[in-house]
Amino acid sequence: MSRNKVITSIFVALFAAAILAFIPTLFITANVDVIEDEMAEIVSETEEDNISVLEKFPAFEKESEPVLSFDAPVSEVVARFHDLGPINSILVSQHGELVAEQYFRRMSTTRANNIKSASKSVLSLLVGIAIEKGYLESVHQPIGEFFPEYFQANPDSVKEAITIEDLLTMRSGLASTSRAHYGRWVTSSNWIEYALNRRVTGVAGVDRTYSTGNTHLLSVILTRATGMSTLQFGNKYLFHPMNINIAGWDRDPQGYYFGGNNMAMRGRDMVKIGQLMMDMGVYNGEQLISPQWIMDSVEPVTGRTSGYENYGYLWFRRYSDDLDMVYAFGNGGQYIMILPAIEAVITVTTQNESGLSTRNYRRELFRQIDIEVVPRLKSSYNPA
Numbered sequence: 001m002s003r004n005k006v007i008t009s010i011f012v013a014l015f016a017a018a019i020l021a022f023i024p025t026l027f028i029t030a031n032v033d034v035i036e037d038e039m040a041e042i043v044s045e046t047e048e049d050n051i052s053v054l055e056k057f058p059a060f061e062k063e064s065e066p067v068l069s070f071d072a073p074v075s076e077v078v079a080r081f082h083d084l085g086p087i088n089s090i091l092v093s094q095h096g097e098l099v100a101e102q103y104f105r106r107m108s109t110t111r112a113n114n115i116k117s118a119s120k121s122v123l124s125l126l127v128g129i130a131i132e133k134g135y136l137e138s139v140h141q142p143i144g145e146f147f148p149e150y151f152q153a154n155p156d157s158v159k160e161a162i163t164i165e166d167l168l169t170m171r172s173g174l175a176s177t178s179r180a181h182y183g184r185w186v187t188s189s190n191w192i193e194y195a196l197n198r199r200v201t202g203v204a205g206v207d208r209t210y211s212t213g214n215t216h217l218l219s220v221i222l223t224r225a226t227g228m229s230t231l232q233f234g235n236k237y238l239f240h241p242m243n244i245n246i247a248g249w250d251r252d253p254q255g256y257y258f259g260g261n262n263m264a265m266r267g268r269d270m271v272k273i274g275q276l277m278m279d280m281g282v283y284n285g286e287q288l289i290s291p292q293w294i295m296d297s298v299e300p301v302t303g304r305t306s307g308y309e310n311y312g313y314l315w316f317r318r319y320s321d322d323l324d325m326v327y328a329f330g331n332g333g334q335y336i337m338i339l340p341a342i343e344a345v346i347t348v349t350t351q352n353e354s355g356l357s358t359r360n361y362r363r364e365l366f367r368q369i370d371i372e373v374v375p376r377l378k379s380s381y382n383p384a
Helices: 003-022 024-028 048-050 072-080 116-132 148-151 164-168 179-186 191-197 210-228 229-241 267-279 289-299 356-381
Strands: 085-094 097-103 263-264 305-309 314-321 325-330 334-339 344-352
Touching: 003 344, 085 267, 085 325, 097 267, 116 164, 116 210, 116 229, 116 325, 116 334, 179 191, 191 210, 191 229, 229 263, 229 267, 229 334, 263 267, 263 289, 267 289, 267 334, 267 344, 334 356, 344 356
Parallel strands: none
Antiparallel strands: 085 097, 085 344, 305 314, 314 325, 325 334, 334 344
């Protein structure tokens, strides 16, 4: 094993031990159903776990791959996650090479995890490709033209003028379909109409209100603009070129794929998405997405502020004194973390069965990454 791999394996053990120390303390935090009205908490759509059953596709037939080996002491430490924590998987990549991974709860290299709202960030990539390929004009294109049947019956110049960018940045001005409204929305007979029927509560392009209805409209727009389902489009231009298999993805009553939720993906494929962002849209030497789209996606729409809640085109960004981080986040603790300065990607998937506070879990997880992971990644960083 190379020196870099040894160092990285050591930090995984320490990282695991650190998380084990904080997990018990999180059980006394406020119930996750009490959601504050901030970007950090709006993704805690707990009703999603109780309503929608992930639509499974035919079994993934890819040949099983070996899990990266660890020294025995490392395996023993990390294995405690199975008993004490909700962790499903931890994977670490640096310099484009997978250097550490562990799976729990019957997860494996071939078993997919529901990445929940982290799929919003994947959807952002598909929108960027659609613009680059000419299926969509630009982010400034109004959405009214994609829903003629709705607006003919319900004329509304304000809603018709909402742009693709407004949906990408959660600034549509429409009341949310998430949180208290999520259950009524996903059990309605028409998700599109429900989302568009939401009252105007803010100024489009200005006021942020997190709503999965926004991203579902993006999925419908992709389908109507390209003549392909969102999955077919993704397979053609993103997933298949990267050898990514989407193992399951919910659809609405009209058959449109769920924009921004309930997509199943393997841990290694999550790492690929992170690496694609790291490499400015290049995969195996092929430019799949415009570098400009990557840059636009991670630039916060309201300027850079401290904290975790900076939001671009469906990607979060955290600024810190040490290292900036771009990340995708899904309810329950599904993460794709990208640290460009040290060429590292970290993915974490969890199965939150304990009612842990999403905010406290994330803050402590990131704190441990800062303390235990980042210094060791720095020590093994070899700039080209």
